[in-house]
Amino acid sequence: MAGRREECLWKKHIAEQLKLRDRVQRQAFEEIIHQYNRLLEKSDLQAVLSERLQTDKYDQSRHDLSPGSDASRNDALSQEMAQMRIKHQEELTELHKKRGELAQNVIELNNQIQLKDKEIQSNEAKMLEYQQQISGLEGECRELRSQLQDLERANQTLKDEYDALQITFSALEEKLRRTTEDNQELVSRWMAEKAQEANRLNAENEKDCRRRQAKLQKELADAAKEPLPIDPDDDIEVLSEEAGGKGTGEASPNRPLSRTPSKRISQPPPGLLDSIHNMFGRRRSLNSYGSSPENAEMASGSSVDVRVPSTALHIFDAHDGEVNAVRFSPGSRLLATGGMDRRVKLWEVVSGRCEQKGALTGSNAGITSIEFDSAGSYLLAASNDFASRIWTVDDFRLRHTLTGHSGKVLAARFLLDNARIVSGSYDRTLKLWDLRSKVCMKTVFAGSSCNDIVCTEQCVMSGHFDKKVRFWDIRAESIVRELELLGRVTSLDLNPDRTELLTCSRDDLVKIIDLRTNAVRQTFTAQGFKCGSDWTRVTFSPDGSYVAAGSAEGTLFVWNVLTGKLDRTLDKGHSSAVNSVSWSPSGTFVVSVEKGSKAVLWSDM
Numbered sequence: 001m002a003g004r005r006e007e008c009l010w011k012k013h014i015a016e017q018l019k020l021r022d023r024v025q026r027q028a029f030e031e032i033i034h035q036y037n038r039l040l041e042k043s044d045l046q047a048v049l050s051e052r053l054q055t056d057k058y059d060q061s062r063h064d065l066s067p068g069s070d071a072s073r074n075d076a077l078s079q080e081m082a083q084m085r086i087k088h089q090e091e092l093t094e095l096h097k098k099r100g101e102l103a104q105n106v107i108e109l110n111n112q113i114q115l116k117d118k119e120i121q122s123n124e125a126k127m128l129e130y131q132q133q134i135s136g137l138e139g140e141c142r143e144l145r146s147q148l149q150d151l152e153r154a155n156q157t158l159k160d161e162y163d164a165l166q167i168t169f170s171a172l173e174e175k176l177r178r179t180t181e182d183n184q185e186l187v188s189r190w191m192a193e194k195a196q197e198a199n200r201l202n203a204e205n206e207k208d209c210r211r212r213q214a215k216l217q218k219e220l221a222d223a224a225k226e227p228l229p230i231d232p233d234d235d236i237e238v239l240s241e242e243a244g245g246k247g248t249g250e251a252s253p254n255r256p257l258s259r260t261p262s263k264r265i266s267q268p269p270p271g272l273l274d275s276i277h278n279m280f281g282r283r284r285s286l287n288s289y290g291s292s293p294e295n296a297e298m299a300s301g302s303s304v305d306v307r308v309p310s311t312a313l314h315i316f317d318a319h320d321g322e323v324n325a326v327r328f329s330p331g332s333r334l335l336a337t338g339g340m341d342r343r344v345k346l347w348e349v350v351s352g353r354c355e356q357k358g359a360l361t362g363s364n365a366g367i368t369s370i371e372f373d374s375a376g377s378y379l380l381a382a383s384n385d386f387a388s389r390i391w392t393v394d395d396f397r398l399r400h401t402l403t404g405h406s407g408k409v410l411a412a413r414f415l416l417d418n419a420r421i422v423s424g425s426y427d428r429t430l431k432l433w434d435l436r437s438k439v440c441m442k443t444v445f446a447g448s449s450c451n452d453i454v455c456t457e458q459c460v461m462s463g464h465f466d467k468k469v470r471f472w473d474i475r476a477e478s479i480v481r482e483l484e485l486l487g488r489v490t491s492l493d494l495n496p497d498r499t500e501l502l503t504c505s506r507d508d509l510v511k512i513i514d515l516r517t518n519a520v521r522q523t524f525t526a527q528g529f530k531c532g533s534d535w536t537r538v539t540f541s542p543d544g545s546y547v548a549a550g551s552a553e554g555t556l557f558v559w560n561v562l563t564g565k566l567d568r569t570l571d572k573g574h575s576s577a578v579n580s581v582s583w584s585p586s587g588t589f590v591v592s593v594e595k596g597s598k599a600v601l602w603s604d605m
Contacts, residue, residue, distance in 0.1 A: 309602030338367025424450025463489030495544035532577030550578020
């Protein structure tokens with residue numbers, strides 16, 4: 001049906017074009033052709049008249065030759081006929097001239113008609129071609145309209161889903177707000193109850209202390225009644241023991257009274273001293289680098305021979321794409337790198353070169369953070385797929401996958417007991433995980449995206465997008481204190497004694513914070529140093545004497561902590577921004593990784 005309609009339209013169009021050609025080309029020359037035909041007729045009439053005149057002249061001549069003709073009459077008639085012939089001859093010449101001009105015009109018009117016919121044929125061919133193109137374009141338009149309708153339906157579906165998600169998000173935000181308020185109320189109540197309990201315990205301790213003091217005074221009074229010599233170096237506990245249990249042994253002959261009990265009673269409980277000392281430091285009896293003596297010696301930093309890097313020993317392609325994290329094992333034998341290719345690769349440093357030992361797989365997105373446990377047996381990695389994972393280093397097997405965050409996990413760290421880890425996420429929360437039960441023990445809302453974490457025994461320090469460093473008490477789930485910097489915090493690191501905190505921020509400043517005074521002790525900067533991203537990592541040397549940081553222009557900067565001045569600038573290794581730097585616990589090597597795919601092994605060799 002559509003084909004017949006198109007055929008009728010085509011024929012109608014041709015007929016209209018022919019009529020238009022007749023109106024434009026035929027009517028303009030119709031009068032000329034009509035006049036030309038009249039001239040032809042007139043010329044034919046003149047020819048007939050001339051022939052008739054010749055005939056009449058011939059007849060007249062014959063008549064003149066007959067006897068009795070009038071000579072004067074013949075002369076007049078001859079003159080008249082000569083004038084008429086001349087006149088007709090001029091008219092005939094003029095007509096022939098006009099006839100030639102008209103013939104020339106006719107020839108020119110015929111040529112123009114032929115040209116117009118050719119143009120019409122060419123236009124008709126173009127029209128046919130254009131008609132075909134129009135048909136094809138109409139088909140494409142129909143397909144595009146169909147696709148547009150499908151896209152509009154899909155867009156409407158997505159819009160409806162977005163509206164539903166927005167409503168759900170608003171409801172969840174309201175629920176979160178109410179939950180936060182309830183949590184704050186519960187924390188306040190809990191803190192009040194804890195304060196009451198502490199007051200009650202203090203009262204009981206005071207009563208017990210007074211009771212022990214009264215008992216001790218009574219025992220001293222009883223002992224003073226006995227005429228026995230007392231040694232001034234003996235402890236009163238022996239005396240009290242003898243006084244409490246007579247007959248268990250012989251008394252020393254040189255034993256005087258002592259005032260040691262009063263001094264001992266006035267000392268605070270040992271647990272309180274340990275709690276205060278270990279809030280931001282390590283217990284003296286705890287080995288934070290594992291049970292190995294070599295690791296303990298290396299952790300203390302007292303016997304580490306730190307070498308300030310000066311030469312790029314080995315430049316190699318670590319990953320297929322951006323390399324985000326790098327970390328040495330506690331024994332400095334292995335090196336781990338993590339990148340956007342969703343893998344963690346293990347490298348062994350042999351003769352100044354990094355040889356790949358294996359790859360740890362299982363992550364569904366890019367790796368953001370890496371850390372070994374204190375013994376070097378397990379490796380913890382955070383990734384952009386909202387999870388943290390733990391592998392065993394010996395067999396490259398995935399052991400734990402910790403999921404629960406609603407945003408990419410930017411940092412994850414082992415606590416000093418190696419049985420718990422802390423993770424910080426883009427969803428503005430910190431989570432404490434128990435590896436024995438594989439569950440999340442606590443979730444703390446930080447209020448801002450967490451970019452990096454470091455841990456002591458009972459304190460977690462987190463650096464955030466809102467330019468703040470927060471100090472958390474793990475036991476109380478509360479902020480001990482906050483410290484605000486001038487830029488977004490990208491990295492945190494602790495010195496070996498865990499008394500100083502190293503920070504890097506987007507204001508292109510590297511700072512050392514004294515944890516005992518909660519104040520900035522030193523600030524490092526240099527011309528050309530620029531923090532390249534929100535996850536640029538910096539590091540202390542193993543003895544805490546140097547600080548290494550990478551710049552957005554691919555340069556490695558090393559500052560001396562003792563002098564506070566720039567010690568080295570290494571710019572022959574990277575071609576893009578440096579993301580992370582790690583100093584080996586042995587102090588021999590430094591490794592830096594970049595936004596490209598390369599890693600560089602540095603040393604002073």
